[in-house]
Amino acid sequence: MSLVRKILLELWVPVLLLALWWLVSADSVNFYYPPLSRILDEFADIWLFDGIRTEVWPSLQRLAAGYGAALVLGVGLGVVLGTVRWLENAVRPIIEFLRATPGVAILPVMMLFFGLGTTMKISLIALVATWPVLLNTIDGVRSVEPVLHQVAASHRLRRSERIRFIVLPSAAPQIFAGARTALAISVVAMVMSEMVGAPGGIGHFVLDAQRGFNTTAMWSGVIAVGVFGYLLNKVFALVENRVLAWHKGMTAHDHGGKR
Amino acid sequence: MTTTSVSNQAVVEARGLGHTYGEQPIFRDLNFAVAAGEFVCIVGPSGVGKSTLLQCLTGLLGATEGDVTFEGATVSRPPEGMAIVFQDYSRSLLPWMTVLDNVALPLRSAGVRKAERRRRAEEALGEVGLQDVTDSYPWQLSGGMQQRVAIARALASRPRVIVLDEPFASVDAQTRADLEDLMLRVRDHLGLTVMLVTHDIDEAVYLADTVLVLSGRPAKIESMVAVDLPAPRDQLTTKALPRFAELRSEVYAMVKKAGVQNTATAEPAIPGPRS
Numbered sequence: 001m002s003l004v005r006k007i008l009l010e011l012w013v014p015v016l017l018l019a020l021w022w023l024v025s026a027d028s029v030n031f032y033y034p035p036l037s038r039i040l041d042e043f044a045d046i047w048l049f050d051g052i053r054t055e056v057w058p059s060l061q062r063l064a065a066g067y068g069a070a071l072v073l074g075v076g077l078g079v080v081l082g083t084v085r086w087l088e089n090a091v092r093p094i095i096e097f098l099r100a101t102p103g104v105a106i107l108p109v110m111m112l113f114f115g116l117g118t119t120m121k122i123s124l125i126a127l128v129a130t131w132p133v134l135l136n137t138i139d140g141v142r143s144v145e146p147v148l149h150q151v152a153a154s155h156r157l158r159r160s161e162r163i164r165f166i167v168l169p170s171a172a173p174q175i176f177a178g179a180r181t182a183l184a185i186s187v188v189a190m191v192m193s194e195m196v197g198a199p200g201g202i203g204h205f206v207l208d209a210q211r212g213f214n215t216t217a218m219w220s221g222v223i224a225v226g227v228f229g230y231l232l233n234k235v236f237a238l239v240e241n242r243v244l245a246w247h248k249g250m251t252a253h254d255h256g257g258k259r
Numbered sequence: 260m261t262t263t264s265v266s267n268q269a270v271v272e273a274r275g276l277g278h279t280y281g282e283q284p285i286f287r288d289l290n291f292a293v294a295a296g297e298f299v300c301i302v303g304p305s306g307v308g309k310s311t312l313l314q315c316l317t318g319l320l321g322a323t324e325g326d327v328t329f330e331g332a333t334v335s336r337p338p339e340g341m342a343i344v345f346q347d348y349s350r351s352l353l354p355w356m357t358v359l360d361n362v363a364l365p366l367r368s369a370g371v372r373k374a375e376r377r378r379r380a381e382e383a384l385g386e387v388g389l390q391d392v393t394d395s396y397p398w399q400l401s402g403g404m405q406q407r408v409a410i411a412r413a414l415a416s417r418p419r420v421i422v423l424d425e426p427f428a429s430v431d432a433q434t435r436a437d438l439e440d441l442m443l444r445v446r447d448h449l450g451l452t453v454m455l456v457t458h459d460i461d462e463a464v465y466l467a468d469t470v471l472v473l474s475g476r477p478a479k480i481e482s483m484v485a486v487d488l489p490a491p492r493d494q495l496t497t498k499a500l501p502r503f504a505e506l507r508s509e510v511y512a513m514v515k516k517a518g519v520q521n522t523a524t525a526e527p528a529i530p531g532p533r534s
Contacts, residue, residue, distance in 0.1 A: 147350045150319055153336070154343040155365035155416070165364065169355040246355045250398045 034216045043220035051205070056228060059190060059201040062118060063232075066125025067186045074130045074182070075175060078137020079163060082171070088138060099131035103189050107196065121193040121201075128189045129182040136178025140171025173247050176240050183236055187229045202228060270295045270420055270452050271316060275325030277477075278308070278315055284477035285311045287324065291471060291480060295419075298446055298453045300463035303473030303481075304514060309456045310346075312473070313424050316454065317343050329420070339369075342413035344423040348405040352397040358384070358408050359393040365416040383415040384408075386445055403434035407441065414445065423455040427462070436494050439466055443492055460514065464506045465492060472513045481513050 022036040047056075081088040107124060114120035144167055152162045168175075194203030206221035241248070269292035277287040285308040293299050303309050314320035316327050318334040318341075327334040329341060337343070342365070345351035352361050363380035371379065384390050387407040397405050406426060413421050423442075427435045439462060446453050457463050463470045464486055472481040486506055488497055497503055 145350050147345055147347060148353070150343075151345065151351050153319055154317065156337055156339065156368045157364075158368060161367055165356075165367070166353065169353070172355070246396055249396065250354050253398050 032215055034219065038216055039219045039223070042216045043223055046217060046220055047224050051224065055200070055202050055205050056224070059194065059203070059228070062121045062201065063125060063186055063190045066122040066189070067129055067183060069122070069126040070129035070133055070182055070186070071179060073126065074133025074178065075137050078134045078175075079141055079167060081134075082138040082141025095131070095134065099135065103128035103185070104192065107192065111196065116196070116198040121190065121197055124193045125186050125189045129186045132178040132181040132185065133175065134178075136174045137171060140174030141167055144170045173244060176244060180236060180240070183232060184229070187232065191225060268295055269293065270330060271454070272328045273316065273325065274328070276315060276322050276327060277324030278311055278320065279323045280311070286473070286478035289325070289480055291483065293452060293454060295452055296450060298466055298468045299455070299471055300467035300469075301454065301456045301471045301473060302458065302460055302463045302510065302514060303478065305458050307473050307476070308478045309458075309473060310424055312478075313422055313454070313456050317341060317422050319343070340418055341420045341422065342416055342418035344409050344413045344421065344426050346425045346428060348402065348409045351409055352405060354396060354398050357394050357396055358389065358400070361397060361408060362412045362415050365412060369416060379417075380411075380415050383411040386414055386448070387411045387441060402430045403438060406430060406438060410441070410445070414449070418451070420452045420454065423453070425456055425458065427457075435462075440494065442466065447491070460507055460510050461498075464488075464503060464510060465497060470510055472510060474514065474516070481516070484510055
Protein backbone atom coordinates (compact mmCIF):
# COMPACT_ATOMS: atom_id res chain seq x y z
CA MET A 1 0.00 0.00 0.00
CA SER A 2 2.66 2.47 1.03
CA LEU A 3 4.79 1.44 -1.94
CA VAL A 4 1.90 2.17 -4.29
CA ARG A 5 1.49 5.51 -2.59
CA LYS A 6 5.18 6.26 -3.01
CA ILE A 7 5.09 5.41 -6.68
CA LEU A 8 1.98 7.52 -7.20
CA LEU A 9 3.59 10.46 -5.40
CA GLU A 10 6.68 10.24 -7.57
CA LEU A 11 4.95 9.67 -10.89
CA TRP A 12 1.76 11.77 -10.95
CA VAL A 13 3.37 14.76 -12.63
CA PRO A 14 5.15 12.75 -15.36
CA VAL A 15 1.95 10.80 -15.98
CA LEU A 16 0.01 14.05 -16.22
CA LEU A 17 2.50 15.45 -18.73
CA LEU A 18 2.38 12.27 -20.80
CA ALA A 19 -1.39 12.44 -20.83
CA LEU A 20 -1.17 16.03 -21.99
CA TRP A 21 1.31 15.07 -24.72
CA TRP A 22 -0.96 12.22 -25.72
CA LEU A 23 -3.99 14.52 -26.05
CA VAL A 24 -2.21 17.34 -27.84
CA SER A 25 -0.42 15.07 -30.30
CA ALA A 26 -3.35 12.70 -30.86
CA ASP A 27 -4.46 14.16 -34.19
CA SER A 28 -1.02 15.34 -35.26
CA VAL A 29 -0.14 14.79 -38.87
CA ASN A 30 3.09 16.75 -38.54
CA PHE A 31 5.96 14.57 -39.65
CA TYR A 32 8.26 15.82 -36.86
CA TYR A 33 5.79 15.41 -34.01
CA PRO A 34 4.02 12.10 -34.47
CA PRO A 35 1.20 11.24 -32.05
CA LEU A 36 2.44 9.87 -28.73
CA SER A 37 0.31 6.79 -29.24
CA ARG A 38 2.38 5.92 -32.29
CA ILE A 39 5.65 6.69 -30.54
CA LEU A 40 4.67 4.39 -27.70
CA ASP A 41 3.67 1.64 -30.09
CA GLU A 42 7.03 2.04 -31.74
CA PHE A 43 8.72 2.12 -28.35
CA ALA A 44 7.14 -1.17 -27.37
CA ASP A 45 8.00 -2.63 -30.74
CA ILE A 46 11.62 -1.61 -30.76
CA TRP A 47 12.63 -1.58 -27.13
CA LEU A 48 10.59 -4.41 -25.64
CA PHE A 49 12.68 -6.43 -25.78
CA ASP A 50 14.87 -6.75 -28.87
CA GLY A 51 16.29 -3.27 -28.46
CA ILE A 52 17.43 -4.03 -24.96
CA ARG A 53 19.61 -6.83 -26.27
CA THR A 54 20.89 -5.09 -29.40
CA GLU A 55 21.18 -1.46 -28.24
CA VAL A 56 20.79 -1.03 -24.47
CA TRP A 57 22.98 -3.90 -23.44
CA PRO A 58 26.06 -2.77 -25.43
CA SER A 59 25.50 0.78 -24.16
CA LEU A 60 25.26 -0.43 -20.59
CA GLN A 61 28.45 -2.46 -20.92
CA ARG A 62 30.41 0.53 -22.19
CA LEU A 63 28.96 2.74 -19.52
CA ALA A 64 29.81 0.22 -16.82
CA ALA A 65 33.39 -0.12 -18.06
CA GLY A 66 33.98 3.62 -18.41
CA TYR A 67 32.18 4.61 -15.24
CA GLY A 68 33.80 1.78 -13.30
CA ALA A 69 37.23 2.89 -14.47
CA ALA A 70 36.39 6.46 -13.46
CA LEU A 71 35.40 5.32 -9.96
CA VAL A 72 38.56 3.31 -9.48
CA LEU A 73 40.79 6.05 -10.89
CA GLY A 74 39.01 8.87 -9.10
CA VAL A 75 38.93 7.23 -5.71
CA GLY A 76 42.42 5.75 -6.01
CA LEU A 77 44.10 8.96 -7.14
CA GLY A 78 41.92 10.95 -4.76
CA VAL A 79 43.14 9.01 -1.74
CA VAL A 80 46.75 9.56 -2.80
CA LEU A 81 46.30 13.25 -3.59
CA GLY A 82 44.18 13.85 -0.52
CA THR A 83 46.92 12.38 1.65
CA VAL A 84 50.03 13.81 -0.01
CA ARG A 85 49.47 17.52 0.08
CA TRP A 86 52.49 18.70 -1.91
CA LEU A 87 51.60 16.38 -4.75
CA GLU A 88 48.03 17.64 -4.78
CA ASN A 89 49.25 21.24 -4.86
CA ALA A 90 51.54 20.37 -7.75
CA VAL A 91 48.90 18.74 -9.95
CA ARG A 92 45.94 20.90 -8.92
CA PRO A 93 46.21 23.33 -11.88
CA ILE A 94 46.30 20.42 -14.32
CA ILE A 95 43.24 18.83 -12.75
CA GLU A 96 41.35 22.12 -12.78
CA PHE A 97 42.22 22.63 -16.43
CA LEU A 98 41.25 19.14 -17.54
CA ARG A 99 38.01 19.05 -15.65
CA ALA A 100 37.00 22.43 -17.05
CA THR A 101 37.50 21.11 -20.58
CA PRO A 102 34.12 19.86 -21.85
CA GLY A 103 33.92 16.25 -22.96
CA VAL A 104 32.72 17.32 -26.42
CA ALA A 105 36.01 19.09 -27.00
CA ILE A 106 37.98 15.99 -26.16
CA LEU A 107 35.88 13.77 -28.40
CA PRO A 108 37.80 14.46 -31.65
CA VAL A 109 41.05 13.82 -29.81
CA MET A 110 39.77 10.53 -28.51
CA MET A 111 38.60 9.56 -32.01
CA LEU A 112 42.02 10.39 -33.35
CA PHE A 113 43.74 8.20 -30.80
CA PHE A 114 41.28 5.35 -30.39
CA GLY A 115 39.21 5.30 -33.58
CA LEU A 116 35.45 4.86 -33.59
CA GLY A 117 35.17 1.63 -31.65
CA THR A 118 34.50 0.59 -28.10
CA THR A 119 37.89 1.75 -26.77
CA MET A 120 37.16 5.33 -27.75
CA LYS A 121 33.72 5.25 -26.16
CA ILE A 122 34.88 3.73 -22.90
CA SER A 123 37.88 6.06 -22.72
CA LEU A 124 35.73 9.13 -23.24
CA ILE A 125 33.28 8.09 -20.53
CA ALA A 126 36.14 7.31 -18.13
CA LEU A 127 37.91 10.56 -18.88
CA VAL A 128 34.98 12.88 -18.27
CA ALA A 129 33.60 10.97 -15.28
CA THR A 130 36.86 10.78 -13.34
CA TRP A 131 37.05 14.46 -12.38
CA PRO A 132 34.03 14.82 -10.11
CA VAL A 133 34.93 11.60 -8.34
CA LEU A 134 38.56 12.64 -8.01
CA LEU A 135 37.89 16.14 -6.70
CA ASN A 136 35.28 14.99 -4.20
CA THR A 137 37.50 12.18 -2.99
CA ILE A 138 40.38 14.60 -2.40
CA ASP A 139 38.10 16.86 -0.36
CA GLY A 140 36.63 13.96 1.56
CA VAL A 141 40.01 12.48 2.39
CA ARG A 142 41.31 15.86 3.49
CA SER A 143 38.43 16.48 5.83
CA VAL A 144 38.77 13.28 7.84
CA GLU A 145 38.44 14.22 11.51
CA PRO A 146 42.03 14.73 12.78
CA VAL A 147 41.25 12.86 16.01
CA LEU A 148 40.54 9.78 13.90
CA HIS A 149 44.08 9.85 12.55
CA GLN A 150 45.29 9.85 16.14
CA VAL A 151 42.93 7.00 16.96
CA ALA A 152 44.35 5.05 14.03
CA ALA A 153 47.90 5.78 15.14
CA SER A 154 47.15 4.84 18.74
CA HIS A 155 45.79 1.48 17.60
CA ARG A 156 48.79 0.96 15.33
CA LEU A 157 46.58 0.48 12.27
CA ARG A 158 48.47 -0.23 9.07
CA ARG A 159 48.12 2.13 6.14
CA SER A 160 45.76 -0.21 4.31
CA GLU A 161 43.60 -0.55 7.43
CA ARG A 162 43.49 3.20 7.90
CA ILE A 163 42.33 3.70 4.34
CA ARG A 164 39.76 0.92 4.51
CA PHE A 165 38.27 1.53 7.92
CA ILE A 166 38.77 5.24 8.47
CA VAL A 167 39.62 7.30 5.40
CA LEU A 168 37.25 5.78 2.83
CA PRO A 169 34.17 5.50 5.07
CA SER A 170 34.72 9.02 6.33
CA ALA A 171 35.03 10.37 2.80
CA ALA A 172 32.19 8.18 1.49
CA PRO A 173 29.41 10.81 1.62
CA GLN A 174 31.48 13.15 -0.53
CA ILE A 175 32.66 10.37 -2.81
CA PHE A 176 29.05 9.40 -3.44
CA ALA A 177 28.11 12.98 -4.24
CA GLY A 178 30.90 13.02 -6.83
CA ALA A 179 29.93 9.62 -8.17
CA ARG A 180 26.35 10.79 -8.69
CA THR A 181 27.48 13.74 -10.79
CA ALA A 182 29.88 11.45 -12.63
CA LEU A 183 27.07 9.05 -13.48
CA ALA A 184 25.04 11.79 -15.16
CA ILE A 185 28.08 12.95 -17.12
CA SER A 186 28.84 9.36 -18.07
CA VAL A 187 25.44 8.92 -19.70
CA VAL A 188 25.97 12.11 -21.68
CA ALA A 189 29.41 10.94 -22.81
CA MET A 190 28.02 7.53 -23.67
CA VAL A 191 25.28 8.89 -25.91
CA MET A 192 27.64 11.38 -27.50
CA SER A 193 30.36 8.86 -28.26
CA GLU A 194 27.80 6.48 -29.73
CA MET A 195 26.42 9.18 -32.01
CA VAL A 196 29.79 9.80 -33.61
CA GLY A 197 31.21 6.32 -33.24
CA ALA A 198 30.71 2.99 -34.88
CA PRO A 199 27.16 1.51 -34.99
CA GLY A 200 25.59 0.06 -31.87
CA GLY A 201 24.13 1.59 -28.74
CA ILE A 202 21.16 3.82 -27.91
CA GLY A 203 22.87 7.03 -28.99
CA HIS A 204 23.68 5.65 -32.39
CA PHE A 205 20.12 4.39 -32.76
CA VAL A 206 18.65 7.84 -32.12
CA LEU A 207 20.90 9.58 -34.63
CA ASP A 208 20.48 6.83 -37.17
CA ALA A 209 16.68 7.00 -36.93
CA GLN A 210 16.77 10.77 -37.36
CA ARG A 211 19.02 10.48 -40.40
CA GLY A 212 16.67 7.89 -41.89
CA PHE A 213 13.71 10.31 -41.36
CA ASN A 214 12.15 7.79 -39.03
CA THR A 215 11.02 10.36 -36.51
CA THR A 216 8.78 8.00 -34.61
CA ALA A 217 11.68 5.65 -33.95
CA MET A 218 13.86 8.64 -33.07
CA TRP A 219 11.38 9.79 -30.44
CA SER A 220 11.14 6.29 -29.04
CA GLY A 221 14.93 6.26 -28.74
CA VAL A 222 14.92 9.55 -26.88
CA ILE A 223 12.41 8.11 -24.46
CA ALA A 224 14.56 5.01 -24.11
CA VAL A 225 17.62 7.12 -23.20
CA GLY A 226 15.53 8.95 -20.61
CA VAL A 227 14.26 5.77 -19.06
CA PHE A 228 17.79 4.36 -19.13
CA GLY A 229 19.21 7.33 -17.23
CA TYR A 230 16.32 7.39 -14.80
CA LEU A 231 16.71 3.71 -13.91
CA LEU A 232 20.47 4.11 -13.50
CA ASN A 233 19.86 6.88 -11.00
CA LYS A 234 17.41 4.68 -9.14
CA VAL A 235 19.98 1.90 -8.88
CA PHE A 236 22.58 4.42 -7.75
CA ALA A 237 20.27 5.71 -5.02
CA LEU A 238 19.67 2.14 -3.82
CA VAL A 239 23.39 1.51 -3.49
CA GLU A 240 23.96 4.88 -1.84
CA ASN A 241 21.18 4.35 0.69
CA ARG A 242 22.67 1.04 1.59
CA VAL A 243 26.31 2.10 1.90
CA LEU A 244 25.56 5.43 3.57
CA ALA A 245 22.79 4.16 5.85
CA TRP A 246 24.90 5.14 8.86
CA HIS A 247 25.32 8.66 7.55
CA LYS A 248 21.64 9.21 6.90
CA GLY A 249 20.83 7.72 10.28
CA MET A 250 23.34 9.92 12.05
CA THR A 251 22.23 13.08 10.25
CA ALA A 252 18.58 12.38 11.00
CA HIS A 253 19.48 11.61 14.60
CA ASP A 254 21.48 14.82 15.07
CA HIS A 255 18.74 16.89 13.50
CA GLY A 256 16.25 15.26 15.81
CA GLY A 257 17.95 17.32 18.52
CA LYS A 258 18.53 14.30 20.69
CA ARG A 259 21.90 15.43 21.94
CA MET B 260 44.28 -10.27 31.96
CA THR B 261 46.53 -9.37 34.86
CA THR B 262 50.11 -8.43 34.26
CA THR B 263 53.09 -10.06 35.85
CA SER B 264 54.99 -6.84 36.34
CA VAL B 265 56.71 -6.37 39.66
CA SER B 266 55.00 -3.57 41.53
CA ASN B 267 56.94 -0.34 42.06
CA GLN B 268 58.79 -0.99 38.86
CA ALA B 269 58.53 1.98 36.53
CA VAL B 270 56.28 1.16 33.59
CA VAL B 271 56.36 4.58 32.04
CA GLU B 272 59.22 6.92 32.64
CA ALA B 273 59.93 10.43 31.39
CA ARG B 274 63.54 11.53 31.42
CA GLY B 275 64.40 15.15 30.73
CA LEU B 276 61.26 15.27 28.59
CA GLY B 277 60.59 18.48 26.71
CA HIS B 278 58.54 19.61 23.77
CA THR B 279 58.93 22.79 21.82
CA TYR B 280 56.26 23.86 19.37
CA GLY B 281 57.90 26.18 16.86
CA GLU B 282 59.78 28.64 19.05
CA GLN B 283 57.48 28.13 22.02
CA PRO B 284 58.65 25.60 24.62
CA ILE B 285 55.52 23.87 25.97
CA PHE B 286 57.27 22.00 28.76
CA ARG B 287 60.84 21.27 29.60
CA ASP B 288 62.94 18.82 31.58
CA LEU B 289 60.13 16.71 33.03
CA ASN B 290 61.28 13.72 35.05
CA PHE B 291 58.88 11.24 36.57
CA ALA B 292 58.10 7.57 36.70
CA VAL B 293 54.79 5.74 36.81
CA ALA B 294 54.80 2.44 38.66
CA ALA B 295 52.93 -0.67 37.58
CA GLY B 296 49.34 -0.54 38.76
CA GLU B 297 49.58 3.12 39.68
CA PHE B 298 46.78 5.61 38.93
CA VAL B 299 48.36 8.93 38.07
CA CYS B 300 46.33 12.05 37.42
CA ILE B 301 47.95 14.97 35.66
CA VAL B 302 46.38 18.31 36.59
CA GLY B 303 47.21 21.86 35.70
CA PRO B 304 45.58 25.00 34.40
CA SER B 305 44.12 24.73 30.94
CA GLY B 306 46.60 25.57 28.23
CA VAL B 307 49.53 24.38 30.32
CA GLY B 308 50.31 21.58 27.90
CA LYS B 309 48.72 18.56 29.56
CA SER B 310 47.44 17.13 26.32
CA THR B 311 50.76 17.73 24.59
CA LEU B 312 52.44 15.86 27.43
CA LEU B 313 50.05 12.92 26.99
CA GLN B 314 50.74 12.85 23.28
CA CYS B 315 54.49 12.68 23.98
CA LEU B 316 54.00 9.98 26.60
CA THR B 317 51.99 7.85 24.18
CA GLY B 318 54.27 8.40 21.20
CA LEU B 319 51.65 10.26 19.16
CA LEU B 320 53.96 13.25 19.21
CA GLY B 321 57.74 13.16 19.18
CA ALA B 322 59.56 14.70 22.13
CA THR B 323 61.98 17.43 21.16
CA GLU B 324 64.11 16.87 24.27
CA GLY B 325 64.73 13.85 26.44
CA ASP B 326 62.73 10.70 26.05
CA VAL B 327 59.93 8.48 27.30
CA THR B 328 60.34 4.80 28.02
CA PHE B 329 57.58 2.23 28.22
CA GLU B 330 58.57 -1.01 29.93
CA GLY B 331 62.19 -0.08 29.35
CA ALA B 332 61.95 0.67 25.63
CA THR B 333 62.06 4.17 24.19
CA VAL B 334 58.68 5.33 22.88
CA SER B 335 58.78 6.69 19.35
CA ARG B 336 55.29 5.73 18.25
CA PRO B 337 52.28 4.36 20.14
CA PRO B 338 53.59 1.11 21.62
CA GLU B 339 51.75 -2.17 21.89
CA GLY B 340 50.46 -2.50 25.45
CA MET B 341 49.41 1.12 25.75
CA ALA B 342 45.93 2.37 24.86
CA ILE B 343 44.53 5.87 24.61
CA VAL B 344 41.07 7.27 25.33
CA PHE B 345 40.56 10.60 23.66
CA GLN B 346 38.73 13.56 25.08
CA ASP B 347 35.98 13.91 22.54
CA TYR B 348 34.14 10.62 22.23
CA SER B 349 31.79 11.99 19.58
CA ARG B 350 34.78 12.50 17.31
CA SER B 351 36.97 9.57 18.32
CA LEU B 352 34.40 6.84 17.65
CA LEU B 353 33.72 5.79 14.07
CA PRO B 354 30.09 6.64 13.23
CA TRP B 355 30.02 4.15 10.34
CA MET B 356 30.78 1.19 12.57
CA THR B 357 28.61 -0.48 15.14
CA VAL B 358 29.69 -0.39 18.76
CA LEU B 359 31.08 -3.91 18.45
CA ASP B 360 33.11 -3.09 15.33
CA ASN B 361 34.43 0.07 16.95
CA VAL B 362 35.66 -1.87 19.93
CA ALA B 363 37.12 -4.63 17.76
CA LEU B 364 39.02 -2.15 15.55
CA PRO B 365 42.35 -2.21 17.45
CA LEU B 366 42.36 -6.00 17.28
CA ARG B 367 42.63 -5.91 13.50
CA SER B 368 46.12 -4.49 13.50
CA ALA B 369 47.03 -7.03 16.16
CA GLY B 370 46.10 -9.76 13.67
CA VAL B 371 43.38 -11.30 15.84
CA ARG B 372 40.98 -13.59 13.97
CA LYS B 373 37.37 -12.60 13.42
CA ALA B 374 35.67 -14.89 15.94
CA GLU B 375 38.24 -14.03 18.56
CA ARG B 376 37.90 -10.31 17.78
CA ARG B 377 34.20 -10.55 18.43
CA ARG B 378 34.70 -12.46 21.66
CA ARG B 379 37.26 -10.04 23.00
CA ALA B 380 35.24 -6.99 21.97
CA GLU B 381 32.23 -8.42 23.78
CA GLU B 382 34.40 -9.08 26.80
CA ALA B 383 35.65 -5.47 26.79
CA LEU B 384 32.09 -4.18 26.44
CA GLY B 385 31.08 -6.37 29.35
CA GLU B 386 33.84 -4.77 31.37
CA VAL B 387 32.18 -1.36 30.95
CA GLY B 388 28.64 -2.71 31.25
CA LEU B 389 27.63 -2.27 27.61
CA GLN B 390 27.09 -5.85 26.50
CA ASP B 391 23.56 -5.01 25.32
CA VAL B 392 24.29 -2.35 22.73
CA THR B 393 26.80 -4.16 20.52
CA ASP B 394 24.80 -3.65 17.33
CA SER B 395 23.92 0.00 17.90
CA TYR B 396 25.81 2.83 16.30
CA PRO B 397 27.74 5.18 18.61
CA TRP B 398 25.59 8.17 17.69
CA GLN B 399 22.52 6.33 18.93
CA LEU B 400 23.96 6.29 22.46
CA SER B 401 24.16 8.91 25.19
CA GLY B 402 27.43 10.75 25.79
CA GLY B 403 28.30 8.69 28.83
CA MET B 404 27.70 5.45 26.97
CA GLN B 405 29.78 6.65 24.04
CA GLN B 406 32.70 7.35 26.33
CA ARG B 407 32.30 3.87 27.80
CA VAL B 408 32.51 2.49 24.26
CA ALA B 409 35.75 4.44 23.85
CA ILE B 410 37.05 2.94 27.10
CA ALA B 411 36.04 -0.54 25.97
CA ARG B 412 37.88 0.02 22.69
CA ALA B 413 40.99 0.91 24.65
CA LEU B 414 40.56 -2.21 26.80
CA ALA B 415 39.99 -4.57 23.87
CA SER B 416 43.67 -4.72 22.97
CA ARG B 417 44.36 -5.79 26.58
CA PRO B 418 46.73 -2.96 27.35
CA ARG B 419 48.89 -2.76 30.43
CA VAL B 420 48.73 1.03 30.48
CA ILE B 421 45.70 3.11 29.63
CA VAL B 422 46.01 6.83 29.02
CA LEU B 423 42.99 9.14 29.12
CA ASP B 424 42.88 12.76 27.97
CA GLU B 425 40.21 14.66 29.92
CA PRO B 426 37.87 11.76 29.29
CA PHE B 427 34.93 12.98 31.35
CA ALA B 428 35.02 16.65 30.47
CA SER B 429 31.86 16.71 28.39
CA VAL B 430 29.40 14.58 30.33
CA ASP B 431 27.02 15.60 33.11
CA ALA B 432 28.02 15.37 36.76
CA GLN B 433 26.20 12.15 37.60
CA THR B 434 27.53 10.35 34.51
CA ARG B 435 30.94 11.67 35.33
CA ALA B 436 30.87 10.19 38.83
CA ASP B 437 29.73 6.86 37.36
CA LEU B 438 32.53 6.89 34.82
CA GLU B 439 35.10 7.73 37.50
CA ASP B 440 34.01 4.74 39.55
CA LEU B 441 33.99 2.61 36.41
CA MET B 442 37.62 3.53 35.75
CA LEU B 443 38.61 2.62 39.31
CA ARG B 444 36.79 -0.70 39.07
CA VAL B 445 38.30 -1.56 35.70
CA ARG B 446 41.77 -0.61 36.93
CA ASP B 447 41.42 -2.94 39.93
CA HIS B 448 39.87 -5.75 37.94
CA LEU B 449 42.43 -5.73 35.15
CA GLY B 450 45.45 -4.57 37.11
CA LEU B 451 45.99 -1.60 34.81
CA THR B 452 48.33 1.32 35.10
CA VAL B 453 46.38 4.51 34.41
CA MET B 454 47.42 8.00 33.42
CA LEU B 455 44.58 10.48 33.26
CA VAL B 456 44.69 14.14 32.39
CA THR B 457 42.07 16.37 33.96
CA HIS B 458 41.60 20.00 34.87
CA ASP B 459 39.28 18.98 37.68
CA ILE B 460 41.13 18.84 40.99
CA ASP B 461 38.35 16.93 42.78
CA GLU B 462 38.43 14.29 40.13
CA ALA B 463 42.22 14.02 40.28
CA VAL B 464 42.34 13.60 44.07
CA TYR B 465 39.42 11.17 44.07
CA LEU B 466 40.91 8.89 41.41
CA ALA B 467 44.65 9.08 41.81
CA ASP B 468 47.35 7.36 43.75
CA THR B 469 49.58 10.20 42.66
CA VAL B 470 48.58 13.65 41.43
CA LEU B 471 51.11 15.28 39.16
CA VAL B 472 50.69 19.05 39.17
CA LEU B 473 51.91 20.78 36.05
CA SER B 474 52.41 24.54 35.94
CA GLY B 475 54.27 27.42 34.39
CA ARG B 476 55.30 28.28 30.89
CA PRO B 477 57.19 26.36 29.82
CA ALA B 478 55.50 23.88 32.14
CA LYS B 479 57.37 21.99 34.78
CA ILE B 480 56.27 19.59 37.48
CA GLU B 481 55.10 21.75 40.36
CA SER B 482 54.63 18.78 42.63
CA MET B 483 53.80 15.10 42.81
CA VAL B 484 51.26 14.58 45.54
CA ALA B 485 50.86 11.08 46.93
CA VAL B 486 47.17 10.52 47.66
CA ASP B 487 46.92 8.43 50.81
CA LEU B 488 43.16 7.98 50.75
CA PRO B 489 41.91 4.49 51.59
CA ALA B 490 40.75 2.11 48.90
CA PRO B 491 38.19 1.38 47.63
CA ARG B 492 37.23 4.96 46.91
CA ASP B 493 33.60 5.95 47.23
CA GLN B 494 31.93 9.06 45.88
CA LEU B 495 30.23 9.79 49.20
CA THR B 496 32.48 8.54 51.97
CA THR B 497 35.86 9.26 50.37
CA LYS B 498 34.88 12.79 49.47
CA ALA B 499 33.59 13.33 53.02
CA LEU B 500 36.96 12.47 54.57
CA PRO B 501 38.87 15.38 56.10
CA ARG B 502 41.97 14.07 54.35
CA PHE B 503 40.21 14.47 50.99
CA ALA B 504 39.57 18.12 51.72
CA GLU B 505 43.19 18.61 52.80
CA LEU B 506 44.58 17.03 49.68
CA ARG B 507 42.20 18.98 47.50
CA SER B 508 43.29 22.26 49.09
CA GLU B 509 46.92 21.27 48.79
CA VAL B 510 46.63 20.54 45.09
CA TYR B 511 44.46 23.56 44.49
CA ALA B 512 46.98 25.83 46.22
CA MET B 513 49.70 24.53 43.95
CA VAL B 514 47.71 24.95 40.80
CA LYS B 515 46.67 28.40 41.92
CA LYS B 516 50.22 29.37 42.81
CA ALA B 517 51.15 28.44 39.31
CA GLY B 518 48.34 30.67 38.09
CA VAL B 519 49.68 33.61 40.10
CA GLN B 520 53.20 33.03 38.84
CA ASN B 521 51.97 33.17 35.33
CA THR B 522 48.91 35.27 34.76
CA ALA B 523 48.87 34.29 31.13
CA THR B 524 47.49 30.88 32.01
CA ALA B 525 43.84 30.44 32.68
CA GLU B 526 42.36 29.74 36.08
CA PRO B 527 41.88 26.12 37.01
CA ALA B 528 38.44 24.76 37.65
CA ILE B 529 37.39 25.87 41.09
CA PRO B 530 37.09 22.92 43.41
CA GLY B 531 33.97 22.50 45.44
CA PRO B 532 31.57 19.75 46.31
CA ARG B 533 29.81 18.58 43.19
CA SER B 534 26.24 17.58 43.38
